[in-house]
Amino acid sequence: MQTETTLTIAPSRIGKVLRLSEASHLDTMDHATVLPWNEPIDKGIAPKNLDHLWIAGTPFAGALTEANRLELAWLETARDISMFIWLEQTLPPLYMGYITRHHARIAPELQEYLMVFSKEEIVHTLTFKRFMAKAGLPLFQPPQGLYSLLTDTLPAMAPPVGVLFTLLLEWVAEMGAMHTTQSPDVEPMTRTLFRAHHHDEARHIAFGRWIAESYFETASAEEVDQVRAMSRQIFPRLVDMYTYNPEIALHTSFEFPVQPDDPEAIETVWRSEHNARLNLERFSALYAWMDKLGLR
Numbered sequence: 356m357q358t359e360t361t362l363t364i365a366p367s368r369i370g371k372v373l374r375l376s377e378a379s380h381l382d383t384m385d386h387a388t389v390l391p392w393n394e395p396i397d398k399g400i401a402p403k404n405l406d407h408l409w410i411a412g413t414p415f416a417g418a419l420t421e422a423n424r425l426e427l428a429w430l431e432t433a434r435d436i437s438m439f440i441w442l443e444q445t446l447p448p449l450y451m452g453y454i455t456r457h458h459a460r461i462a463p464e465l466q467e468y469l470m471v472f473s474k475e476e477i478v479h480t481l482t483f484k485r486f487m488a489k490a491g492l493p494l495f496q497p498p499q500g501l502y503s504l505l506t507d508t509l510p511a512m513a514p515p516v517g518v519l520f521t522l523l524l525e526w527v528a529e530m531g532a533m534h535t536t537q538s539p540d541v542e543p544m545t546r547t548l549f550r551a552h553h554h555d556e557a558r559h560i561a562f563g564r565w566i567a568e569s570y571f572e573t574a575s576a577e578e579v580d581q582v583r584a585m586s587r588q589i590f591p592r593l594v595d596m597y598t599y600n601p602e603i604a605l606h607t608s609f610e611f612p613v614q615p616d617d618p619e620a621i622e623t624v625w626r627s628e629h630n631a632r633l634n635l636e637r638f639s640a641l642y643a644w645m646d647k648l649g650l651r
Contacts, residue, residue: 361461362462362469363573365569365572376471380471384482384551386478390544392485396544398491400540400541401428402541403432404536405425405428407535410599410613415620415623427603430606432492433492434495434600436483438495439479440487442528443477444476445502445506446521450473454469472559475555482548486548500592501524504520509521515569515574518567520589523589523590523650525559526641527641531597532549532552533553
């Protein structure tokens with residue numbers, strides 16, 4: 356789906372992109388001060404809403420003890436942070452590659468924000484890794500298929516298509532994390548980490564939306580149809596991957612009720628009424644935006 360279309364945006368939004376860059380220059384995550392690194396993380400407190408555990412509301416949840424539930428909450432948070440690490444460390448080479456190859460056909464204002472975006476992702480990755488080490492959490496493996504999308508497929512595609520698909524990945528991860536970590540009873544350092552991250556990510560999401568909307572306004576009907584078909588193939592896998600990751604069974608100290616080699620049980624978790632409701636709640640804004648562009 357290689358195309359000559361470069362990264363463009365509606366002229367009315369150039370000023371908004373400049374304001375995004377200025378906001379980042381004035382107030383962005385600082386790795387050294389974002390958390391009180393000299394204080395302990397209280398792993399006796401859940402890092403997420405326990406009603407949002409992946410197998411909550413399924414037949415597999417009944418045997419869990421309170422200790423099991425707390426352990427799962429920390430492991431699920433480890434998976435969420437792992438997703439951010441794998442995603443965010445791929446974006447600087449992706450976006451800087453776009454600038455290197457297409458700099459003559461990308462407006463200076465957009466180049467600046469791609470650089471700002473890349474800088475912030477490096478800081479986020481360092482911060483998430485430091486938090487994981489401090490909390491003693493395992494790094495989950497990169498998401499199968501979707502990671503190669505970032506490392507192999509998108510670098511060869513048109514820049515606005517790359518921005519669109521990284522937007523979908525980031526938006527799912529970001530809305531999911533914020534939906535489950537911001538209540539007052541969540542472990543304080545975890546809640547602060549995700550809130551500070553969202554401060555930057557809200558700008559990234561706005562930028563991605565504007566780029567994608569401009570692309571759909573200017574690209575050929577054939578290109579748009581190809582992107583829509585690609586999204587309809589990839590996005591359901593992304594939602595499934597976020598909803599439940601079978602790798603968790605390899606990390607629990609107890610025998611997990613859903614094993615990685617049990618596709619029927621995994622499918623039960625993915626299609627549970629509980630998870631369907633959660634996904635509607637946390638991804639409602641994303642779903643509405645995608646529907647407007649015919650992406651799902």
